[in-house]
Amino acid sequence: MAKNDLPPLASPLLAPGDLRRAFGLLTRLPLPSPPGPDSRNLADSAWAWPLVGALLGAAAGLLALTASALSLPAPITAALCLALTAGLTGALHEDGLADTFDGLWGGPDRARRLEIMKDSRIGTYGVLALGLSLLLRWSALTQLIQSGWILPPLIATGALSRAIMVLLMAKMPNARSSGLAASAGRPRAETALLALILALVIGLFATGSALLPAIFWAALTMPALAAAAMSRIGGQTGDILGASQQVTEIATLATFATLAASS
Numbered sequence: 616m617a618k619n620d621l622p623p624l625a626s627p628l629l630a631p632g633d634l635r636r637a638f639g640l641l642t643r644l645p646l647p648s649p650p651g652p653d654s655r656n657l658a659d660s661a662w663a664w665p666l667v668g669a670l671l672g673a674a675a676g677l678l679a680l681t682a683s684a685l686s687l688p689a690p691i692t693a694a695l696c697l698a699l700t701a702g703l704t705g706a707l708h709e710d711g712l713a714d715t716f717d718g719l720w721g722g723p724d725r726a727r728r729l730e731i732m733k734d735s736r737i738g739t740y741g742v743l744a745l746g747l748s749l750l751l752r753w754s755a756l757t758q759l760i761q762s763g764w765i766l767p768p769l770i771a772t773g774a775l776s777r778a779i780m781v782l783l784m785a786k787m788p789n790a791r792s793s794g795l796a797a798s799a800g801r802p803r804a805e806t807a808l809l810a811l812i813l814a815l816v817i818g819l820f821a822t823g824s825a826l827l828p829a830i831f832w833a834a835l836t837m838p839a840l841a842a843a844a845m846s847r848i849g850g851q852t853g854d855i856l857g858a859s860q861q862v863t864e865i866a867t868l869a870t871f872a873t874l875a876a877s878s
Contacts, residue, residue, distance in 0.1 A: 626659050628805055633660035637667045640799070641777070643705040658800035661784065661807070664777040665814040669821075672773025675700050676766035683760060693756035696769075697749060708864075711857015712748055713741030718854065719847045728847055729791055732854050748861050755868035762875035768868065771818035771826055776863040778814035779837060780856045781807045787841060790850035799853075822871070829870040833863045 637660050639646050675696040682692040701709060717740045718732030731738070737745075759765045784799075785807035802810075818826040840862055844855045 626656065628659075628662070628803075628809065630659070634663045634666060636660040637663035641667050641707065642671070642703050644703065656800040658784065658802045659806065661781045661799075661802040662809040662813065664781055665774040665810055665817060668773035668775075668777035668814075669770045669817050670773070671700055671703055672769035672771070673766065674703065675773075676769040679756075679760050679765045679769075683763075683765075689757045689760040690753070692760050693753050696756055697753060708857040708860040709745055709748065711854040712861040713737050713745045714854040715844075715858035716744035717741040719843055725848055729852075732848075732852060744858075748865060751865045752868055755865075755872035758872040759868070759875055762872075762878070764871075764875050767821040768825075768871035768875075770821045771829065772864055772867040772871070774814040774817040775826075775829065775833060775867055776860045778810045779833065779859050779863045781810040783837070783841060783851055783859050784856055787845065787855075788850040790844070790848040790852050790855070825871065825874055828874070829867040832866040832870050836862050836866050 635646055636657060638644055640657055640660075641664060678699050679692050679696050682695060683689075687695075714732045714734075714737075717734075717738040718728040720740050721738055722728035722731050756765075759768055781802055785802040785804060789801070815826070815830075818829070822829075837859060840855070840859055841851075844851055848855075
């Protein structure tokens, strides 16, 4: 075999700049570009997505603690937390949730469903999904704020909901050859495993054994979304990944809120 015919070396599991790449993809924070050419696949940095989620959760949690210290009512504080995370992420995951429900249930065939999901306009299914998501998360956040247990659950939720995205991205084929998910590539198995381990470590450190029922309910919801995506469009897209984050966040926050209410 000639020298030029040798297969390229696999990219390292961890690389400098991965956290910056993760923040650049999942948030709208103005981060500087890395020096020199950057040929590393975005999916290679997906192991860091739970870290981004944990920091976003921490930001919302700190806002909640500050607002509570200023005696702001819990419902208003919960709304401010949702506004903060939506602003930091550019409502990336909310947009994915709306497009997913519009596409999966609004088109008669695979081609039309993918076309709807790519359309920037929002339809009835998307409005309903987005409204229910905001209502459920707001209700759970209000309960957590009233209980005084807010920062640990938000950190754990942020980490776990981003790890689920990595798992679906690694396990499911791309439904289309273009788009954000396709251009990012697919994470390797070890990348997805590291993301999951990070999320579990962060979640257990933050919430202890309370993370276990949250994982249980999140694990029940994900197969349903994955199965719907596979049967209706043949795989995942960036919108499906965004929807998975939202569904996991709802399940996790609802679990933590239930535990807080019963304690």
